[in-house]
Amino acid sequence: MSTPLVSLTNAGKSYQQLDALKSVTMDLNSGEVMGLFGHNGAGKTTLMKLILGVISPSFGKVEVMGRAPDSNAAWHNRSKIGFLPENVSFYDHLTGLEVLSYFAKLKGFASSNAKKHAVNLLEQVGITHAMKRPVKHYSKGMRQRLGLAQAFIGEPKLLLLDEPTVGLDPTATHEFYRTVDQLKSNGSSVILCSHVLPGVEQHIDRAMILSSGELLAIGALTELRQKAALPVTITTSGLNNFLVNNKTLQCFLAANSTSTLLVPAQEKLAVLQQLVNHENLTDIQLETANLEQVYQHFLTEHELVKQKNENSLTEQGNC
Template identity: 35%
Template sequence: MTRDEVLVARGLRKAYGDRLAVQEVSLALRAGEVLGLLGPNGAGKSTTVGMICGLTTPDAGTVTLAGGVSLASDEAGYKRRIGLVPQDIALYEELPARMNVALFGALYGLASEQLKRRTDEVLAMVGLSDRANDRPATFSGGMKRRLNIACALVHDPEVLLLDEPTAGVDPQSRNAIFDNLEMLKAAGKALIYTTHYMEEAERLADWLVIVDHGRVVASGTQAELFARLPAAQTLHVEIAGEPDDAALAGLPGVTRTGQRLDIRVTDIGRDTGPVLAALAERGVQVRGLASARATLEDVFLTLTGRQLRD
């Protein structure tokens, strides 16, 4: 474990009968960093999160916090440093929002004055101060998600695990959650974030781990993962007339649709000039030019395939 790492998981493995849900998953999380944990349905994301937070016992592997603290060495101390926002809403629907947060804080041993202060702080952070005395049964889905986050933060953990925290919420609540997470990151918290929404991972994640069939198939920064694509950017070229298809065939990575050419390149700045020169040599008249870069979804589908996962 390096000096700025707050959590390191090594060789995590979990089987349910004959099915290996997680196989040799390793990852490291640093202070002030969001790690995006991505994968298709059934890839092992939630099982991995469960092992990291101590809800699921791994068959093999270790998870260690800074200072060498682990579930094996100090379970209570370990769990006090972890906050979990589960995939399924975990609230007492008939208790007021304030009591929900206070209950979770009391379970972590917060004293009365500290508990009141922290309860007020986290409810304000998630925008629920004015509904603190209302029951979650009266809340929208987005409000329940935000209250779940408040419950996970009341004991001020170093590490926050969020398992699809924006599932089923409206755009306003989603953006409020993003703002909360970016504020936590700026404050030095370490976050693990699982999601099926690639645009969320693109916005939030500093480091990405993609799992499939229980194994890590890729990890790195977004730039490092984009570099694994055979072509990470596309030139969209509008042409005049009907050029000779045989001439176009000499250009690599070209797809023609009517009078539009889609040309896959690795670097727009470097490759645009040579592509335009090659078209001019072939007598192709260019009427318009646009470009687009690959998305994280392109990377994800390249690594995990397009087969449905139900």
């Protein structure tokens, strides 16, 4: 079994009375894309900083490419890591080409190759027309594209992308995900943090959900659906009141509906067999829980448990 590219074992970070990240254990394998999700303050940026070695864990263990990322021994690994922060910032008086050439040199490219590599990356993100324009004249979307190009320097083995599609139009977003898919096929690993969940799920292998520094869930979307026990939505046409009058199926009817069923995943096939055999059926649509619904389920469940614990402590205090 291959060694994970990134490994956290009961890793956490505390600042005085604040636990920014609470005992997280996770692995990221080569060629894997991990989606990192959570509200503001959930611990996503702290997790990325630990992996980058910008901060050290208060407890637990963090390893990237076999080394502690905050150690001197990890220095040479940094040229193999690409990072896009949520808010990109560059030297405004430099042109896009000069910015990328500068960063390419920092990553070990010779001067003669740095400019050529920079031009190729600018073409990849679609801003070659502005490569000789000072960055201070770039729009927000163009700055984001430049930030992506910077993260892609050297075809890194590990990419950490914090809100990478912010400011991108639909075409640029599509091109970005195509690049992520290409990097993955070349063996790169990606941690992708995003608040924009629609469209993400087809590009990730696993999802990781954080809240208030706690790891709520991690796994492939199929595994998380199963754990959450979210129903499959089946929408029918042509059955009129058949579902309402059928004692077996009426218990699955969605609220205020005569044509939509919410069926537990384990009963999906049995229900479908009943429906497809009905002579009046004209259409049927099947929809499993999407990433956003799975995400909301774990957040809601966490909040309910948290509230229950708080109420319990209050009751104990009143005794």
